[in-house]
Amino acid sequence: MNILLLGYGKMGKAIEQLALDRGHQIAARIDANNVDELETTSSDAVDVVIEFSSPESAFENIKYCLERGWPVVCGTTGWLSHRAEIEQLCRDKKGAFFYASNYSIGVNLFFRLNKTLAKFMRQYPSYQVSMTEVHHTEKKDAPSGTAITLAEGILEQLPTKKRWVNREGDQPQSLIDSTDAVEIESLREGTVPGTHVIRYDSEVDQIEIKHTAHSRQGFALGAVVAAEWLNGREGIFGMDDLLGSDE
Numbered sequence: 001m002n003i004l005l006l007g008y009g010k011m012g013k014a015i016e017q018l019a020l021d022r023g024h025q026i027a028a029r030i031d032a033n034n035v036d037e038l039e040t041t042s043s044d045a046v047d048v049v050i051e052f053s054s055p056e057s058a059f060e061n062i063k064y065c066l067e068r069g070w071p072v073v074c075g076t077t078g079w080l081s082h083r084a085e086i087e088q089l090c091r092d093k094k095g096a097f098f099y100a101s102n103y104s105i106g107v108n109l110f111f112r113l114n115k116t117l118a119k120f121m122r123q124y125p126s127y128q129v130s131m132t133e134v135h136h137t138e139k140k141d142a143p144s145g146t147a148i149t150l151a152e153g154i155l156e157q158l159p160t161k162k163r164w165v166n167r168e169g170d171q172p173q174s175l176i177d178s179t180d181a182v183e184i185e186s187l188r189e190g191t192v193p194g195t196h197v198i199r200y201d202s203e204v205d206q207i208e209i210k211h212t213a214h215s216r217q218g219f220a221l222g223a224v225v226a227a228e229w230l231n232g233r234e235g236i237f238g239m240d241d242l243l244g245s246d247e
């Protein structure tokens with residue numbers, strides 16, 4: 001398969017290595033310095049685009065690729081206010097679009113565990129739910145896309161919670177009203193690839209579940225597997241389509 005890497009930073013480079021190991025070719029490597037090369041890349045030279053760029057550039061990048069008829073696997077976070085527009089364009093063009101806030105298998109299992117736990121905790125209102133996400137200091141968006149997906153899973157299951165709120169860095173907890181909200185604390189530390197913790201606190205104890213990524217390998221492998229799966233398909237997809245139901 002010929003893969004165009006749109007965004008060639010930490011993730012683009014990790015994906016390149018895994019794609020080559022799995023026998024694929026790289027059609028082009030595009031980052032902020034050579035975006036013009038997209039125009040000169042022949043449509044036939046690309047089977048699928050893997051887009052891991054920045055919150056500011058993802059929407060235009062995906063739009064451009066769908067207009068060229070290229071299937072897109074996107075992992076960029078922080079652009080989802082434009083998601084409906086991209087999905088409409090994908091339908092109009094009869095294209096293929098795959099999105100996941102997190103491509104690692106472990107996190108997708110954790111998404112399911114999170115929903116199961118939230119459903120169970122519905123009957124124990126003395127426990128207050130909250131979340132912490134920790135990432136490297138180069139990360140541009142907060143909260144992480146993964147934390148938003150986790151919060152959406154909790155909102156789906158806990159009727160007392162109507163929204164999520166973000167608390168960044170040293171913002172004091174006392175300023176946040178989290179009665180009807182899932183509070184997400186975002187910490188930025190060193191080179192941390194990605195850690196997510198969900199807590200249920202009562203007066204007397206705490207229940208905690210945690211996912212820790214040890215590297216970017218899990219994200220990169222999931223993105224390449226999603227690209228292999230998307231090749232030849234038409235429609236809008238996510239990790240549940242790739243992994244199947246948990247029943």
Ligand SMILES: NC(=O)c1ccc[n+]([C@@H]2O[C@H](COP(=O)([O-])OP(=O)(O)OC[C@H]3O[C@@H](n4cnc5c(N)ncnc54)[C@H](O)[C@@H]3O)[C@@H](O)[C@H]2O)c1
Pocket residue numbers: 006007008009010011012030031032033035052053054055057061074075076077078100101102103104138219
């Ligand atoms: N879904 C997942 O599993 C997952 C995993 C890790 C990271 N991410 C997300 O992927 C994105 C990239 O992460 P990263 O760690 O590789 O970031 P990074 O900063 O290391 O790399 C970003 C790259 O995008 C390029 N870029 C910027 N503007 C561009 C443009 N207009 N066109 C093309 N390229 C452009 C930059 O030059 C850079 O090469 C972030 O949004 C991050 O949150 C998602």
Ligand SMILES: O=C(O)C1=N[C@H](C(=O)O)CCC1
Pocket residue numbers: 077101102135139140143144145146147193194
């Ligand atoms: O390094 C990042 O940036 C990550 N972004 C995704 C997110 O926002 O959830 C996935 C984890 C790593």
